[in-house]
Amino acid sequence: MRVLASAPAKIILFGEHSVVYGKPAIAAAIDLRTYVWAEFNENGAIKIEAKDIRVPGLTVSFSEDEIYFESDYGKAAEVLSYVRQAIELVRKEADANGKGITVSITSQIPVGAGLGSSAAVAVATIGAVSRLLGLELSNEEIGKLGHKVELLVQGASSGIDPTVSAIGGFIHYEKGNFEHLPFMELPIVVGYTGSSGSTKELVAMVRGTYEEMPEVIEPVLVAMGKIVEKARDVITSDLDEELRFAQLGRLMNINHGLLDALGVSTKKLSELVYAARVAGAIGAKITGAGGGGCMYALAPENQSEVATAITIAGGTPMITRISREGLRIE
Ligand code: MEV
Structure with a gap:
């Protein structure tokens, strides 16, 4: 068997x-x-x-x-x-x-x-x-x-x-x-830096800063939680799509800034994030633990221009779709 x-x-x-x-x-x-x-x-x-x-x-x-x-x-x-x-x-x-x-x-x-x-x-x-x-x-x-x-x-x-x-x-x-x-189709482009970050080490690094200065880091984490709640409200609202994407894009940019503040961005990740925004993405941020790895951009009007900008900035773009299916026994 x-x-x-x-x-x-x-x-x-x-x-x-x-x-x-x-x-x-x-x-x-x-x-x-x-x-x-x-x-x-x-x-x-x-x-x-x-x-x-x-x-x-x-x-x-x-x-x-x-x-x-x-x-x-x-x-x-x-x-x-x-x-x-x-x-x-x-x-x-x-x-x-x-x-x-x-x-x-x-x-x-x-x-x-x-x-x-x-x-x-x-x-x-x-x-x-x-x-x-x-x-x-x-x-x-x-x-x-x-x-x-x-x-x-x-x-x-x-x-x-x-x-x-x-x-x-x-x-x-x-x-x-x-x-x-x-479920919503998200017009996103994922940009891979080509280098990898260790989730274990990045989580430990953030923990170290948190323990050293909780009075500084706790408000950053609280703000991140508020971004998520606001994003959920936007996703479940009946706003029209353009407005919804515009708000989600702004929330992505704020979330990226806070991740940078926690120290998990890298020069390359930030370059890909800014290249995507300059090419017309309405939001761009790290996705995952950071320290290398990937960013993603929300680009309803111009996925292919954003993908090209990510390539020119030295990343590998991936245009992916959300998968409804999780684990599958084939
Ligand atoms: C990793 O994909 C996401 C982290 O928040 C770690 C975790 O949630 O276990 C960095």
């Missing part, structure tokens, strides 16, 4: 980092997916094979035995810790410790780009392995297990990435609870 599961990447539209402190955030699944096959093996071991994992500058294929000897593969190797924890967690849930399981992964999502590659691989692995072991878990339950995996690997996580990857669509998320927002 062989089970194939897939789970999508995500973008955080508003509220990354502040969501780790219990503030709300808004995220959407997008149409890049990670695929995981799971099957039993005879030797009782966990075996992981990854094909076509995209890390900045290269695409790698590896199996667990060879990974540790190839330093270029360091980023890709991080993927393994999420997969291993996910398999161990599901084996424990299914009372199947010691059962040999081989998983094989292929992914369209660049690693470390802030698009939720780790959450997608954790969710798809939990989906495939739980089905292989005969567990009946809902996508919401799988999202919660994905959050556990992130906590084990990263130490801190809000859980928004595995939740949106498992359930799909467009969500408002706060302290482990989510609500679907009305």
Whole structure:
């Protein structure tokens, strides 16, 4: 028996980092997916094979035995810790410790780009392995297990990435609870800097500043939470589309400024954000943890001009669509 599961990447539209402190955030699944096959093996071991994992500058294929000897593969190797924890967690849930399981992964999502590659691989692995072991878990339950995996690997996580990857669509998320927002087509362009940031390190860096000067950082986080609530009001309002996009764009720009204030932007991210705005995007901001990775721009009138401006500024543009579907057993 062989089970194939897939789970999508995500973008955080508003509220990354502040969501780790219990503030709300808004995220959407997008149409890049990670695929995981799971099957039993005879030797009782966990075996992981990854094909076509995209890390900045290269695409790698590896199996667990060879990974540790190839330093270029360091980023890709991080993927393994999420997969291993996910398999161990599901084996424990299914009372199947010691059962040999081989998983094989292929992914369209660049690693470390802030698009939720780790959450997608954790969710798809939990989906495939739980089905292989005969567990009946809902996508919401799988999202919660994905959050556990992130906590084990990263130490801190809000859980928004595995939740949106498992359930799909467009969500408002706060302290482990989510609500679907009305689905809307967002005319966005994602810009990839080509370098990756470590979510674990960036979350720890913000935590360090917060602990050093809470009286300065807390109001920034509160303002980020207010941006999210305002964005939710705008998204669910009956304003006409032009006005709605104009307000969301302004909120994106304010949110970007606050993320920059927290220290998670980079020269390259800011260059892509400003290049997109100069080319006519009505809003542009970092998406995800920052420190490299991706930004996104809202460009209802001129997606292709904004994509060109991102290319000229040295980034890789991706015109993506929101995915209604989360985890899928294929
Ligand atoms: C990462 O996609 C989003 C962060 O807010 C971390 C988290 O929510 O776990 C930076």
